[in-house]
Amino acid sequence: MEREIHILVIPYPAQGHINPMLQFSKRLASKGPRVTVITTTSMSTSMAAMQESSAVNFETISDGDGSNEVGVNLASIVEELERFKLVVTKSLAELIERQKSSQHPPKLVIYDSVMPWALNVVRQLGVDGAPFFTQSCAVNAIYHHAHQGSIQMPLQTPSSVLSLPSMPSLGINDVPSFFIDTASYPALLKGLVNQFSNFQEPNWIFFNTFDNLEPEVVNWIASRWPVKTVGPTIPSMFLDKRLEDDKEYGLNLFKPNVDACMKWLDTKEIGSVVYASFGSLAALGEEQMAEVAWGLKNSNCYFLWVVRESEEKKLPGNFLEATAKKGLVVTWSPQLQVLAHKAIGCFMTHCGWNSTLEALSLGVPMVAMPQWTDQPTNAKFIVDVWKVGIRIKVDEKGIVTKEEIEMCIREVIEGESGKEMKRNSMRLKELAIEAVDEGGSSDKNIEEFLAKLALS
Ligand code: UDP
Numbered sequence: 215m216e217r218e219i220h221i222l223v224i225p226y227p228a229q230g231h232i233n234p235m236l237q238f239s240k241r242l243a244s245k246g247p248r249v250t251v252i253t254t255t256s257m258s259t260s261m262a263a264m265q266e267s268s269a270v271n272f273e274t275i276s277d278g279d280g281s282n283e284v285g286v287n288l289a290s291i292v293e294e295l296e297r298f299k300l301v302v303t304k305s306l307a308e309l310i311e312r313q314k315s316s317q318h319p320p321k322l323v324i325y326d327s328v329m330p331w332a333l334n335v336v337r338q339l340g341v342d343g344a345p346f347f348t349q350s351c352a353v354n355a356i357y358h359h360a361h362q363g364s365i366q367m368p369l370q371t372p373s374s375v376l377s378l379p380s381m382p383s384l385g386i387n388d389v390p391s392f393f394i395d396t397a398s399y400p401a402l403l404k405g406l407v408n409q410f411s412n413f414q415e416p417n418w419i420f421f422n423t424f425d426n427l428e429p430e431v432v433n434w435i436a437s438r439w440p441v442k443t444v445g446p447t448i449p450s451m452f453l454d455k456r457l458e459d460d461k462e463y464g465l466n467l468f469k470p471n472v473d474a475c476m477k478w479l480d481t482k483e484i485g486s487v488v489y490a491s492f493g494s495l496a497a498l499g500e501e502q503m504a505e506v507a508w509g510l511k512n513s514n515c516y517f518l519w520v521v522r523e524s525e526e527k528k529l530p531g532n533f534l535e536a537t538a539k540k541g542l543v544v545t546w547s548p549q550l551q552v553l554a555h556k557a558i559g560c561f562m563t564h565c566g567w568n569s570t571l572e573a574l575s576l577g578v579p580m581v582a583m584p585q586w587t588d589q590p591t592n593a594k595f596i597v598d599v600w601k602v603g604i605r606i607k608v609d610e611k612g613i614v615t616k617e618e619i620e621m622c623i624r625e626v627i628e629g630e631s632g633k634e635m636k637r638n639s640m641r642l643k644e645l646a647i648e649a650v651d652e653g654g655s656s657d658k659n660i661e662e663f664l665a666k667l668a669l670s
Contacts, residue, residue, distance in 0.1 A: 219247040219668055220318040223270075223346075224306065226298070226326040227257040227277065229494050230568055233463040234348050234422045235326065236270070237447035241650075243269040244457050245664055248318055252309065254278075254302065257465070269459065275305040295328065295405050303335050310339045322667060324420065327409040333416060342670070344418040347409065349567050351421050351428045351443070352381055352595060353390060353588040354409075355435055360393070361410035368396040380434035388594035391586040402587075413439060417670075418663055420444050422567070424649035424656050427574070427642070428595075442659040446571040446646050452550055453575060454651040467494055468522065468546035475518060475552055478542045482516050485559035488581075488623050489552055491520035492564040496585040502613055503528040509619025510541065515559070515627055517541045518552065553578050560626040562619075565592040577643035579603055579635035581622045583614060602639045604631070 221242060225235035236251060243249040249270045254277035278301055306323075313320050320341050325332035327345040336343040347354050359365050359378055369376070369386060376384040386394065392403040413419070422445040425432050435441050450457035479487065490510060492498065498506065507530050510517045517537075521529060523545045534543060549569070553561060553576045561573045562581040570592045573580050580603030582593040596603040604622050606614045626632040649656040 218318065219322075219664070220313075220320045221247050221249050221667075222252055222273075222310070222313070222320045222323045222341075223249060224252040224302075224323060224325045224329075224332065225346075226328050227254050229465055229467045230566065231326055231328070231348050232257065232465050233568065234445070234447040235324070235346055236464040237449065237460075238324075238346065238420065238422075238444055239270045240268070240450075240457060240460050241444070241447075241660060242664070245660065247664060247667075250313075250320075252306070254298075268464070269457075273309060275302065275309050277301050277305070295401060299329065299331055302329070303331065306332065307335055307339060310336060310341055314339070314341075321670075322418075328405055330409055330412050333412055342417060344416050344420060345409070346420040346422070348422050349588050350570075350592060350595070351423045351431050351435060351441075353567075353591050354421065355379075355381065355431050356384075356390060356393075356591065357406050358410045358413065358435070361407045361413075365393065367393055369393050380430040382594070382598060384591070384594060388590055390588050390591055398586075416440065418442060422447050422571070424646060424654075426645040426649060426655065427600075442663055443649075444656045444660055446575050446650070446656075448572060448575050448646075449550065450650070452554060453647050454654075456651070462548075462550065466546070470546045470548040471544050472548045472551070475542070475544060475547050476555070479518065479552065479555045479557045482557040484556045485627070486516055487555075487557045488513065488515045488517040488560050488562055488627065489519075489547075489558050489578075490517060490562040491547065491549065491569070492583070492585065493566040493569060494522075496564045497525060498528070498585075500528045504530045505614060505616045506619060507533045507537075507616075509614075509616035509623070510562075511537050512616055512620040513623040513627075514540075515623060516557075518547065518558075519543045520547050520549075521545065550576070560623060560632070562623065565589040565596060567592060570596065571646075574600070574602065574639065574642045575646040577636075577639040579626050579632060579639050581606060581619075581626055600638060600642060602635050602642060604635070 223235055223239045225232045239249045239251050251270050251272050253272055253274050256277050277298055323336040323343045324346050327347040333343040374386045419441045421441055421443050424443050424445050449462055450460035521543050553572055558578055560581055561578045563569050565582050565584045580596055582596050582603050582605040584590045584593040593605050597605045604625055606618055606622050608614055648654045
């Protein structure tokens with residue numbers, strides 16, 4: 215009898231990594247194979263609800279003594295990479311040994327690309343491995359060039375321009391932040407470049423993007439390595455609607471106030487609300503917070519602003535009272551539902567890759583306020599390549615002023631160029647749906663991969 219294919223999927227325990235890999239797992243499982251997502255002890259409680267009702271199975275392995283929290287804090291992520299490697303090398307190997315003698319021996323382990331060492335671990339046990347990259351294809355290509363030594367770091371002169379194959383030329387403000395400030399997070403930079411340390415070896419390499427979004431650079435990389443685009447990894451309900459139970463991500467780091475957000479949005483007119491959120495990690499300085507606050511107020515638009523609990527104390531003292539009629543400030547939102555709401559007219563964002571893909575897939579134009587890591591590069595594409603947003607200029611002190619914020623919001627919500635951005639966003643939304651729908655590029659890549667895996 216033909217054996218069912220069993221695939222193990224191991225994400226790195228940070229929200230921006232877990233959700234895309236979980237979504238990919240659901241897609242895989244919808245096509246027949248048995249899929250087991252390996253959670254680690256530090257994140258299993260946050261995912262408990264998800265595990266009760268899901269098309270995928272879960273196994274938990276140890277990633278430490280339980281004292282560490284899922285990637286909430288940056289310093290911990292940096293330290294974690296090395297410690298994670300030590301502990302997980304052992305616990306992953308033990309799990310695979312156990313699974314090999316079970317009724318469902320695994321055929322492939324899909325591991326987060328930030329843990330390239332997993333390939334050796336699993337191959338030594340006779341199971342193949344394939345990395346999953348959570349960032350954009352352009353950003354992956356940039357780190358690949360850095361690994362090849364073709365980018366001299368740190369990039370210094372303000373006029374430094376990077377000309378890389380199949381990519382628009384990138385100015386100093388468009389490259390991942392670590393290339394300029396190489397000393398800021400050396401362990402992170404090393405980890406990101408190291409994703410490519412064994413790029414030649416896997417038989418499959420998965421990217422969370424889609425062909426029509428980054429056609430040139432996808433073409434460049436996929437003609438050299440077995441790269442498969444499989445995104446965007448957004449719950450099916452918001453895209454092709456083929457996976458009936460796939461309505462939300464599996465993991466929410468913080469508890470969103472769903473009712474408060476949705477009821478408030480329901481009372482607002484189409485396209486009249488600015489949604490502002492800077493993701494799960496970015497922390498603005500107090501002065502910058504105040505500029506954002508007054509910029510939102512002065513735009514005179516309705517606004518829904520996510521200010522995480524750890525950031526709340528930086529809000530100007532009289533702000534909430536002064537804006538009670540116009541604004542709603544929450545500590546966490548159901549972002550997908552919010553972006554899908556017809557009241558939203560623009561998304562003021564830090565351009566994290568998940569937020570970017572969500573806005574593109576739901577057709578929401580953006581006000582880009584990148585902070586660090588891959589966000590400047592995503593902003594470059596949002597503005598100059600996809601033309602679905604405007605980038606807020608930073609002044610000579612490194613601050614984004616309230617006047618600049620107000621102007622950018624007004625441009626997207628009311629201006630002529632905003633209308634063009636909206637049209638471009640709607641076109642990309644169609645392309646995103648097409649990619650994951652039956653016969654689309656990402657769907658075909660998944661089908662072809664599974665067909666080959668079955669024969670291997
Ligand atoms: N998110 C959310 N509620 C919020 C803010 C963010 O659910 O109030 C989600 C958002 O939908 C996205 C993720 O958090 O999936 C943020 O990921 P991204 O890559 O954009 O940024 P990061 O947090 O990694 O900087």
